[in-house]
Amino acid sequence: MDTSVASGFARRKLLGILSSSWVAQCCYAVAKLGVPDLLADGPRRVDDLAEACGADPDALHRLLRGMASIGLFRRTAPQTYALTSVTECLRSDVPFSLRQMAVLDGEEVFRSFADILHTMRTGEPAFDMIYGEPFYSYLNGNRGVAATFAEAMNANQVPTSLPAPDFSDVGTLVDVGGGSGGLLTEVLTAHAGMRGVLLELPEAVRQARTTLTDAGLAGRAELVEGSFFDGVPPGGDAYVLARVLHNWADEKAQLILRRVREAMGPESRLVVFEQLLPEEDSDPDAASGMVDLLMLVLLEGHDRTEEDYRKLLENSGFSLHTVHRGAGPGADSALVATPV
Known part of the structure; x- marks a missing residue:
């Protein structure tokens, strides 16, 4: 086996593990804020969500954008996000x-x-x-x-x-x-x-x-x-x-x-x-x-x-x-x- 390829794979895997706590804390943040419940009826704009949950609009946009990049939310239009099947599980009413x-x-x-x-x-x-x-x-x-x-x-x-x-x-x-x-x-x-x-x-x-x-x-x-x-x-x-x-x-x-x-x-x-x-x-x-x-x-x-x-x-x-x-x-x- 090419050790450089193996080393590259191992590094990527470890980097993913090291950053997994970031993802978990992002899930914590949206759950604590109640964002999944606010999205239960479909996509909403970030400014609307931020006002409803008491978050800073820019910070919330960056959070949802980052989570969307790994498939935890869907961007349906500029500044507008929806749940995925994974974050549906963070709703309190399911x-x-x-x-x-x-x-x-x-x-x-x-x-x-x-x-x-x-x-x-x-x-x-x-x-x-x-x-x-x-x-x-x-x-x-x-x-x-x-x-x-x-x-x-x-x-x-x-x-x-x-x-x-x-x-x-x-x-x-x-x-x-x-x-x-x-x-x-x-x-x-x-x-x-x-x-x-x-x-x-x-x-x-x-x-x-x-x-x-x-x-x-x-x-x-x-x-x-x-x-x-x-x-x-x-x-x-x-x-x-x-x-x-x-x-x-x-x-x-x-x-x-x-x-x-x-x-x-x-x-x-x-x-x-x-x-x-x-x-x-x-x-x-x-x-x-x-x-x-x-x-x-x-x-x-x-x-x-x-x-x-x-x-x-x-x-x-x-x-x-x-x-x-x-x-x-x-x-x-x-x-x-x-x-x-």
């Missing part, structure tokens, strides 16, 4: 909107990655150093950020492996740390005779109430405000922890599992939905590898292998007996465990 994800990534997540060297030198989340407290404590004291986080998580809340476990014999499903109700809505919709219980912090419960009401399921679901560290609602035939455990270090993850175990009857079962890291002799896919880095700078937790989860469950009073592995990069797997 299903599975990514607007709040762009805002969260552009603020708290961006600042945490900016100080990744602190994490490298100390092993501690950069977030804690920047904001003076752990991530979830910060959410408890900042209702606006808590709402943004809950909505951001709702955009990607239902695991792809959700259909794998059999819930057909479940009378009551308890979703522990169930966010804004996306997973519970899917399961209750699929099983007409089932009732659901969702345990979450207040802001997420508020959003879950709206989600379940809009789906016509409010009468079949009980919403409980609280922390899974303090206790879990009893009486469930099945319990779900979806993308919860990877947020916490082993000691706290075991505490969550013990609280679930205390609430369960002898015939109950637990389903854990998580991305599984490959064992040490395999390389992670890009999606799981990057999510683990997010955990590193933002939270105290980390992604785990199947064997890691097996040990975590066994140390918390469970036996892991079935694993439904997710198909494709970044897909969640479903781990089914029973109390011992």
